[in-house]
Amino acid sequence: MSEPWPKDEFERRLRAKGTRYHIHHPYHQMMHNGECTREQIQGWVINRFYYQISIPIKDANLLANCPDPDVRREWVQRIIDHDGAPGEVGGIEAWLALGEAVGVSRDTLWSQEQVLPGVRFAVDAYVNFVRRVPWQEAACSSLTELFAPEIHKQRLTGWPDHYPWIDAEGLSYFRKRLSEARRDVEHGLDLTLAYFRTRADQERALDILQFKLDVLWTMLDAMTMAYVHHTPPYFNCDEAS
Numbered sequence: 621m622s623e624p625w626p627k628d629e630f631e632r633r634l635r636a637k638g639t640r641y642h643i644h645h646p647y648h649q650m651m652h653n654g655e656c657t658r659e660q661i662q663g664w665v666i667n668r669f670y671y672q673i674s675i676p677i678k679d680a681n682l683l684a685n686c687p688d689p690d691v692r693r694e695w696v697q698r699i700i701d702h703d704g705a706p707g708e709v710g711g712i713e714a715w716l717a718l719g720e721a722v723g724v725s726r727d728t729l730w731s732q733e734q735v736l737p738g739v740r741f742a743v744d745a746y747v748n749f750v751r752r753v754p755w756q757e758a759a760c761s762s763l764t765e766l767f768a769p770e771i772h773k774q775r776l777t778g779w780p781d782h783y784p785w786i787d788a789e790g791l792s793y794f795r796k797r798l799s800e801a802r803r804d805v806e807h808g809l810d811l812t813l814a815y816f817r818t819r820a821d822q823e824r825a826l827d828i829l830q831f832k833l834d835v836l837w838t839m840l841d842a843m844t845m846a847y848v849h850h851t852p853p854y855f856n857c858d859e860a861s
């Protein structure tokens with residue numbers, strides 16, 4: 621059997637997975653290059669809302685499987701980050717404001733009527749994965765956040781120039797996530813480096829991270845089919861045909 625990688629090499633291999641992050645997906649590149657139509661931006665915001673509201677449910681499932689109070693005390697902050705607290709706007713509320721800034725009402729977002737089947741399947745696969753695996757594997761699956769600060773930064777710097785019709789106030793979600801993602805990923809990475817010790821474990825961790833990268837990538841594939849190629853099934857397609 622192969623020797624385990626030293627921690628720094630294991631971490632390097634996890635970080636190397638960034639080449640498969642959805643920042644490189646053509647839909648994301650279009651968005652970043654200012655090539656998206658209003659409908660394509662709106663479609664992304666509508667579909668990503670399903671991810672946003674599923675994240676706290678995913679984290680509640682991890683907590684439900686975790687017997688360690690120290691980990692739970694730290695992890696529960698992720699739910700509060702999204703749901704908010706007295707005097708503190710949460711991520712879900714910030715995403716609703718993003719919706720309004722791009723011309724999508726709160727009711728439309730909450731209705732989930734325009735969530736594409738492929739997006740729903742991908743997000744549900746993530747929540748169900750976390751529900752059924754040991755909590756340490758669930759923690760590892762959050763590590764795509766290693767690569768998230770860069771993508772949030774890109775939006776904060778690029779969108780005001782490319783999409784002046786979007787009220788800049790609406791971008792506060794991305795600002796908020798910059799610091800939260802950095803903190804979360806430190807915790808998630810420490811847990812992962814400590815738990816996955818044998819070479820087989822470490823390879824399993826890389827597979828888990830790849831699964832999560834695939835979730836994010838697949839969401840954008842579904843959006844590409846609907847909003848770039850106008851391929852059914854998507855919201856309104858009956859009327860369009």
Ligand SMILES: O=C(O)c1cc(C(=O)O)c2c(n1)C(=O)C(=O)c1cc(C(=O)O)[nH]c1-2
Nearest residue numbers: 675711761762763764765767768771797836
């Ligand atoms: O906008 C993005 O590209 C992006 C990516 C990710 C990610 O990498 O999973 C998350 C988020 N945003 C995000 O806002 C967020 O709250 C979040 C939580 C998690 C997670 O897996 O627990 N990922 C992400």
